Amino acid sequence: GKVTGDTLVYSMDLLKEHQIDGFVFGPLNKQAFKRGGYHVEDEHELFAQCLDWMDKPRGILNVMNKLWTFRVTTHIPFKEVPKYITKENVLKTIDLTYQTMKRAGYDNPRIALAALNPHCGEGGLCGTEEIDILKPVVESLQAQGKDIVGPVSADTIFMHAFRGEYDAVVTLYHDQGQIATKLLAFDEGVTVAGGLPYAITTPEHGTAFDIAGKGIAKTSSFAHAIRLAAQMSGWRGEEA
Template sequence: MLLGGGSVIQVLDLCLDAVIGRDIDAICFAPLNKQAMKLSGMPFEDELQYFADRLKVTNFYSEFNTLGHLWTSRVSSHIPAKDIVSYITKDRIKESARLIYQSLKSAGYALPRVAVAALNPHGGDGGVCGREELDIIGPAVNELNAEGLPVNGPFPADTIFIKARDGEYDAIVTMYHDQGQIAIKLLGFEKGVTVHGGLPVPITTPAHGTAYDITGQNKAKVSATEQAFYIACRMGENYRAQPVE
């Protein structure tokens, strides 16, 4: 595992050098094993943080998960559940909404329709189940609307995905990792894609894991990898069109 993680980091560095140098237009990689990469010396929680450090990113960035025409972003991601509430701030919600809105536009959506999920059960039930919706999430949505970003919410997390599935929204800003991941994977585990949003270059990967338990058994399905490749191609076209700084 140690050697495997080291080789993954070396390959990712080569890919990053190539896309920064405009030798390629986007990166699409197969699932990675975070434990192996950490054992090889990666000092970050995940590959997104590794990419951001390598690319010297200082702005807000976030993993997006996509399934067909539905995208999700996260206000918080790979952190312990007990720490989620500390990440729910107006600034992070607004940055996450702006980022997925602009990323959808770069992926070909002319007028993205973005919804914002609530944090608490039943959207807080008017404060009975929590006040984050009243004190933080709702005001953040209002401020986004005031600056011209057409987002809606907060909506209870157990119903907003039904609206999105039925075509009312193109994207959902979720508050934490499993809030969006469980819904997306139930809707289509074999087709989900992760897009690394907020980076200066397009990077995508299938949303599923490495699945070491079925290695060599001819059971793996390639649908998610195909979709990740197609999204990387679309975003790569926009990256190629940008002027070289």
């Protein structure tokens, strides 16, 4: 765990010294990471600390089969989700998605915003967040020329996304997006450190200690992570 943290700090130093444009790191074990002396929530908090980026917009995006996903809330109890669904938080999330995707070569990415309530709230009969918060945000961004639609009912949004109608989906809570994307391509996913001034990616899967040394690990997620980091660093060859 200490070697893992030390290596990440060294990589960040190389970034700040402009010796590299980005890096890809392998899955890490958070328990070992913390036992090694790195008492932060996760490696992404470490990155923000190293770059003095703690108070600036940042977040973790997931990319699977060219579909980007990001969420307004992350690791919080489900009962607390609605209070975090504010116009400010939704706007920040969508803006961070746009900015990160532009680094990856998208001029004006097609983004869909998921609804919070069943059937988009049934016109206010089953919740009003869609009317009071989500629709006004979408309309304000459309007025700026951004290619965004929504809110789209969460039970159909990924059907459209998997058909290639969107480049990205912004969800409102963890499982709203993670279940769909992991069903689509569990072995292909890439995690992107969004909002940072450098390209930092990693495979979305975990350490998989249970299969270590067996020669059966799949490498496609790591290959996608490398391509995407290169793409975010300015490479405009084959898309990730």
